[in-house]
Amino acid sequence: MQKSFRAALATCCAVAAATLAHAQTDPTTEDFEKFRAVMEDANPAELWEVKGEQLWKTRRGPKNASLEQCDLGLGPGVVKGAYVQLPRYFADVGTVMDAERRIVHCMVTLQGFSFEEIAKRPFSSGNYTPDPVSIVTFVAAQSRDMKIAVPQSHPKERATWELGKAIFHYRAGPWDFSCATCHGEDGKRIRTQNLPNFTKHDQAPRSFIGWPGYRMTGGVMHSLQWRMNDCFRQQRFPEPGYASDTITALLTYMGVNSNGFVYKGPGIKR
């Protein structure tokens, strides 16, 4: 399976490279879309889906337990449809959690892993993929072709959306940036990269659809935890804590703004 997949990937990349080299004006947008279309038949994210499923089902950690009793919001062990309804409020912790944060919470409580250890190296690089990234890819895949429906029924879920909105607009740092400076207007570009306006319902799904994503740059699998981290870096802020309230609030804000659109599963990102 691995082998035929790699062959497919090689063909795709050759096509894509040719397409990209062709580009004259904006080499990233239109041609990237072609690349994505070609890749859809052999989505590299599937490798991590498989790995994530193994990790989910295998007894691991100091407590030698699997994650099959993990409650992602729809009851212990229910994975199908959970991802498109996250972030959500969890009564057992009295707070709102996003998908990856909840998975890490289960790794800590059910399997006995240390949060500090996980948070030391939470992002993919080279051949290294942190376990939560593979697991969130597996979980996300079980919501493929379902409508995004991030809940707002609990008061804490509504408060988290408001907090996310406020963080989104918080201007600070040496360059006076907020998320909204780059993502608060329609049709803007940084260099050649189109900037979605996440305050708008029609564009907000770009914060949801295609994530977690196989990133052409670097050839690694990344989750939204990484995307938030890297945007804060570009914002010239200090570094946000991994799986922190700040990230959950931003994902709630953009997630709710994306409600109603169909999630197509783990995807491909530039």
Next chain:
Amino acid sequence: MKTMLLATGVAAAVFAGCAAMNDDAAYRREAAEVVKRDFHARGIATMDRLNQDELQRVCTEYDDNPPADLAKKLEAQQFAAIKLPADGKFMGDWKAGAKLAESGRGMTWSDKKGAAGGSCYNCHQLAPQQTAFGTVGPSLTGFGKKRGFSTENQQYAYMRIYNSKAFAVCSAMPRFGHSGTLDEQQIKDLTAYLMDPNSPVNK
């Protein structure tokens, strides 16, 4: 009766509006607390960066659209704090300016101290042959040629780069001089990139 109902309706609406405004203010305060709790310093990106100065606070509060009198007051403060070159010359080397305009580096936790460019192409079109440009700001192609190569216009360009907020208080453009991102010579080089008749920007 009808008018009374209407009046109550209006009062309720006004009240709801006020409540929403108070809520927004409370969430803004909470946002400031939450980020200060959640973040840590990394490399040159220290925690004090999360403290808003008055301008950042006002722009956040008014969603980049503060009342005119407040905007004027803040712009005047920013303007007054601009340090013009001691030698009275605004123009440096446009070739050095071109490199700075291309570079998107600087001030992130993965940058070294002092290793910064101006990110100009991230937001502006400049030299016509460079087709990879952003559109957050207006096109600056032909900037000097269109405006005229006068000393006043050189000074304006210098001041804009030093502190854009002196002209548009909640501008998306960073305050390159004010924030210590670029030094006097670098701002002069960028001014020349915009204002030198030989610069590709004006060809």
